[in-house]
Amino acid sequence: MSFACLPISRVMLSSPGDASQLRLSHAELPPPAAGEIRVRHTAIGVNYVDIYHRDGLYPLPVWPSPLGVEAAGWVEALGPGVSHLHIGQRVAYAGPPVGSYSSARNLPAWLALPLPDAVADAAAASLLLRGITAHMLFTRVYRLQAGDTLLVHAAAGGLGLVLTQWAKTLGARVIGTVSSAAKAALARRYGLDHAVLRHEGNFADAVLTLTDGQGVDYAIDGIGGDTLAATLGVVRPYGMVASVGQVAGDPGPLPLSLLGPARSVALARPGVFRYLSDPARYQEGGLATLAQLAGGLTLPVDSEFALADAAQAHRRLQSGQSAGAILLRPDSQP
Known part of the structure; x- marks a missing residue:
């Protein structure tokens, strides 16, 4: 035709x-x-x-x-x-x-x-890319499991709210950094367990206190700048940090000594566009996101x-x- x-x-x-x-x-x-x-x-x-x-x-x-x-x-x-x-x-x-x-x-x-009929156009347009990003982060970069503790920076942002909800369906505990009390309240409504206000002091100290000094299993940083280096210090040995953005600027070269051997932390820089370039991965992540939407994922x-x-x-x-x-x-x- x-x-x-x-x-x-x-x-x-x-x-x-x-x-x-x-x-x-x-x-x-x-x-x-x-x-x-x-x-x-x-x-x-x-x-x-x-x-x-x-x-x-x-x-x-x-x-x-x-x-x-x-x-x-x-x-x-x-x-x-x-x-x-x-x-x-x-x-x-x-x-x-x-x-x-x-x-x-x-x-x-x-x-x-x-x-599906139950998924509105606006929901799909606002959640699909973020959902596929969450699927990549929780299945390919680090397989998040029940009982894990996850740190999410900018937890009240679009991606942060999706990551928090998805992580809670997997049984994880979620700590999130936010910029205001209002954003902390919003993030809690979407399942966040602990909100850390960034302007009230060193977020790293707060995260270590919340984890009894052990650190989180996995941290996802979309802020960049100085935040990335600080985040490496709040992850347990053999844990993972995923750097997925740089709103605050390029963190610059990071010496390997920030990763280990004393800390023994892994750092990933995953790109969702690379992930989506494979049709099979795209379908897998897209269908997983639509399933999460059907299960109540919202934004x-x-x-x-x-x-x-x-x-x-x-x-x-x-x-x-x-x-x-x-x-x-x-x-x-x-």
Whole structure:
């Protein structure tokens, strides 16, 4: 079946820079090629990786470039050879190629995960990438088990809340660092066992006190900067630290002496995009996330913005004041 080109709206980035570089533009979307589908977006997730793409920390392959790695919507057209999906079907996807900041787009059909009736578009758009990240962190980087103690930095952020809920389903005890009493209360509502306020002193001392000086089994750090080195000191011998972001900046070179032999700590730098590049892993993580959603995994929506206001969404995320998901809502017409 053939389809005409479709006028769409999309957010484009002409070169690396701050949020003011984001521009809404219009384009003609060609029919989906063989093995592709066209998805009409209803909800678009805003993630910190979008900021890393925007400012050039994670380079994009071409300029100017679209932005965005996560969305939900419905199948509007099928390319040749696609038979496992149907027009009108609700789907979500996460990962490269970038381009989810758009009213509609073409993408490889294998990326589209059919959504159960019980999973809303907004939930899928805000949780899929974070859920697959949690699956990677808890099954491939370190197999979290009942009785383990987990430390999550920025526990009231989007990823932090997902990690906390997922870890609790596995029977783990979760300690989280937060920036305010309000965020501590929010994180506790989503299952956090112990909240450590970062502005009230050395978080490392608090974590060691909570673990009777033994340290946690596993720590997940999305803050970076000086936080990563400090985190290495609160993990038990032969425990694991996963560095998954650097909101506070690049931690710089770390001497091996921070890992051991006295501490005997392992450090991982896992990339979820590398994880998603394998279709089998992507399906496994995506289906596990949808199962968690069906079981009650949820995320508060901090704010929603029109597609044309993507720059405001980025500023909100970078402000450090958001708690939960930030979504873009495309108009029904470009």
